[in-house]
Amino acid sequence: GAGVSQSPSNKVTEKGKDVELRCDPISGHTALYWYRQSLGQGLEFLIYFQGNSAPDKSGLPSDRFSAERTGGSVSTLTIQRTQQEDSAVYLCASSLGRNNQPQHFGDGTRLSIL
Amino acid sequence: GESVGLHLPTLSVQEGDNSIINCAYSNSASDYFIWYKQESGKGPQFIIDIRSNMDKRQGQRVTVLLNKTVKHLSLQIAATQPGDSAVYFCAENYSGNTPLVFGKGTRLSVIA
Numbered sequence: 001g002a003g004v005s006q007s008p009s010n011k012v013t014e015k016g017k018d019v020e021l022r023c024d025p026i027s028g029h030t031a032l033y034w035y036r037q038s039l040g041q042g043l044e045f046l047i048y049f050q051g052n053s054a055p056d057k058s059g060l061p062s063d064r065f066s067a068e069r070t071g072g073s074v075s076t077l078t079i080q081r082t083q084q085e086d087s088a089v090y091l092c093a094s095s096l097g098r099n100n101q102p103q104h105f106g107d108g109t110r111l112s113i114l
Numbered sequence: 115g116e117s118v119g120l121h122l123p124t125l126s127v128q129e130g131d132n133s134i135i136n137c138a139y140s141n142s143a144s145d146y147f148i149w150y151k152q153e154s155g156k157g158p159q160f161i162i163d164i165r166s167n168m169d170k171r172q173g174q175r176v177t178v179l180l181n182k183t184v185k186h187l188s189l190q191i192a193a194t195q196p197g198d199s200a201v202y203f204c205a206e207n208y209s210g211n212t213p214l215v216f217g218k219g220t221r222l223s224v225i226a
Contacts, residue, residue, distance in 0.1 A: 004157070033213060042203060043158070045213040059213065091157050099209045100146050100165055105157035 002026065004106035006092050012112045015084060021077045021109045025094030032075050033093040033103060034067060043091060049075065050097055079111075087113045122201060124221045133191040137204035137217045142185060144206035148214065149178060149189045151200045158203060161189070191222075199224045 005024040013019055025032050034046040045059035049069040060066070064082075069075040079086055089110050093103035127133045139147065145166035150158035164171045164178045164187075171178050177190040187204050201221050205214040 031211060035214075042216040042218050043205075043214070045215070048213050050211070056213070093157075095211070097211060099211050100163070101211070102148055102160045102163050103214060104160060105150075107155070107157045 004092055004094055004104055006090075006106035006109050008109055009107065010110045010112075012114065013082060014114050015082060017082055018078065018080045019082055019111065021079075021090050021111070023075045023077070023092030023094075023106060025073065025075070025092070026104060028096070029094035029104075030072065030097035031095045031103075032069055033095075034075070034077050035091045035093065037089045037091055037108070039088075046077070046090075082111075082113045084113045087111055122219050122221045124223055126223045126225060127194050129196060129224055129226050130193055133189075133194045133198070133222055135189045135191075135202050135220045135222065137187040137189075137220075139185050139187055139204065139206045139217070140215065141206060141208070142182075143208055144215075145209060146207055147178070147180060147187055148205045149176075149187075150203045150205060151198075152203060152219070153200045161202075194222075194224050196224045196226055198222060 007022045030051045032049045035043040037043050047067045048056040064080045067077045089108040091108040093105045095101045095103045148163045149161040152158045162173045162176050162178050164180050169180050175192045179188045201219045203219045204217040207214050
């Protein structure tokens with residue numbers, strides 16, 4: 001498909017386990033964003049990649065969270081030693097990376113920590 | 115409006131009526147604004163955007179109005195349809211190429 005693709009769509013894991021979430025952005029989009037949406041809440045920024053620049057990690061809630069973007073395309077968000085408060089929908093968005101271009105979102109990964 | 119946790123403000127409209135969803139944004143330096151529609155189990159879907167050098171922009175059945183003086187954004191949906199039922203978020207950023215700051219969201223419920 002032509003949109004942002006995220007996998008898995010759902011992930012259930014035990015507290016303390018590590019999880020990896022994947023995002024395939026729209027082809028040609030140089031900017032990639034991760035957001036988190038807790039139940040009934042708005043979206044909270046986590047991390048942002050733009051081309052080859054150092055990522056903006058200012059939204060990561062703790063050092064248990066990290067993300068990579070390989071080859072300027074696919075990104076993985078890793079959460080180590082998961083805790084129950086990490087339960088949320090993790091959304092990825094991409095954009096053309098130029099001014100005044102909208103971000104387009106995937107359908108997210110619903111993460112549940114038992 | 116404001117929302118706390120699960121209690122999103124809800125707008126209920128009759129099918130065929132016009133809907134107006136309001137948003138107060140926070141940063142006077144923001145110069146790019148977007149409205150998103152989010153259906154249950156889906157990611158936010160882009161509806162329409164507007165730059166700060168405009169005060170109105172129209173799309174198909176939707177109009178966005180921007181009042182920079184009072185930092186207010188609104189989304190008007192004409193002839194609301196049942197398929198318009200969703201949560202609507204406004205979002206803002208500076209220069210369009212930075213992380214978005216999202217509003218709390220408004221749930222639109224269309225009564226057939």
